[in-house]
Amino acid sequence: MQIRPYRLSKLELGDFTLAGYSVAGEESVILAPELDCAFDIGKCPREALTVNHVLLSHGHMDHAAGLPYYFAQRDFQGVACGTVLAPAALVGPLERLMVAWGAVEGHIPPHRFVGMRPGEEYEIRRNLLARAFATRHLPGSLGFAVVDVRQKLKEEFLGLSGPQIVELKNKGVEITHRLEVPLVAFLGDTGPANYSDLPFVANARALLIECTFFDEEHYSRARAGKHLHVRDLPGVLEGMDCERIIIIHVTRRTNMGAARKLLRKALPKDILDRITFLMSRRHIEEE
Numbered sequence: 001m002q003i004r005p006y007r008l009s010k011l012e013l014g015d016f017t018l019a020g021y022s023v024a025g026e027e028s029v030i031l032a033p034e035l036d037c038a039f040d041i042g043k044c045p046r047e048a049l050t051v052n053h054v055l056l057s058h059g060h061m062d063h064a065a066g067l068p069y070y071f072a073q074r075d076f077q078g079v080a081c082g083t084v085l086a087p088a089a090l091v092g093p094l095e096r097l098m099v100a101w102g103a104v105e106g107h108i109p110p111h112r113f114v115g116m117r118p119g120e121e122y123e124i125r126r127n128l129l130a131r132a133f134a135t136r137h138l139p140g141s142l143g144f145a146v147v148d149v150r151q152k153l154k155e156e157f158l159g160l161s162g163p164q165i166v167e168l169k170n171k172g173v174e175i176t177h178r179l180e181v182p183l184v185a186f187l188g189d190t191g192p193a194n195y196s197d198l199p200f201v202a203n204a205r206a207l208l209i210e211c212t213f214f215d216e217e218h219y220s221r222a223r224a225g226k227h228l229h230v231r232d233l234p235g236v237l238e239g240m241d242c243e244r245i246i247i248i249h250v251t252r253r254t255n256m257g258a259a260r261k262l263l264r265k266a267l268p269k270d271i272l273d274r275i276t277f278l279m280s281r282r283h284i285e286e287e
């Protein structure tokens with residue numbers, strides 16, 4: 001028996017970090033500790049207990065299995081109940097799951113599900129929101145963008161002194177405008193779509209994009225399971241201005257060295273230079 005150490009892979013992106021484990025059909029969880037959220041929960045690795053929000057893209061077991069454990073462990077550790085943003089249609093079944101699990105364990109831990117529909121927003125904390133958008137995977141499946149919202153002084157007032165600004169404010173003049181800085185866009189599992197039409201995706205600092213299949217003979221599998229194949233990437237990534245493009249959810253059937261070769265063939269250099277894989281530490285180290 002070979003023991004595989006279970007370790008998350010980590011990526012530093014300046015003022016925030018992404019850490020995760022994402023292998024198709026096995027487990028997918030990406031944590032953004034500074035943004036106080038996880039993109040899907042996977043089997044709920046210990047590190048995921050520290051974030052207060054889970055942004056759930058869809059109900060497949062490899063993305064959602066850890067939810068009852070997340071609530072139960074936080075309760076056990078005396079941490080306040082977390083919040084799970086989930087596709088609206090899943091809230092009922094998830095509530096029933098908690099009740100069923102409660103019957104197994106003898107106790108239902110505090111839990112909170114918030115149903116989300118495309119276009120809806122949820123405030124993670126002041127000036128940081130999660131915005132849901134539709135994806136092409138399961139009915140109701142969602143992607144999420146985490147957006148930093150800043151109030152900026154309007155250009156015409158930039159030269160004014162503090163007291164002058166206060167005076168304008170007292171007169172009821174609107175002195176600031178709203179500036180949105182999308183930090184992360186997460187596509188969940190998805191077939192091809194024009195995500196770059198969504199400005200909060202195209203301009204996100206980091207794009208988390210699944211690419212489940214790389215081998216040519218897996219193309220029909222990608223279509224059947226509503227996933228991305230490396231052949232889809234040039235189209236889906238066209239118009240994306242993201243600083244970092246992070247590929248997740250690669251199948252274990254694919255050798256990473258071969259995947260990188262196929263990626264180099266498929267994409268222009270300006271996109272390749274921005275791409276990183278995020279799977280597991282071991283996976284990256286093994287290649």
Ligand SMILES: [Zn+2]
Pocket residue numbers: 024025028060062063189249
């Ligand atoms: Zn998946």
Ligand SMILES: [Zn+2]
Pocket residue numbers: 058060137189
């Ligand atoms: Zn899925």
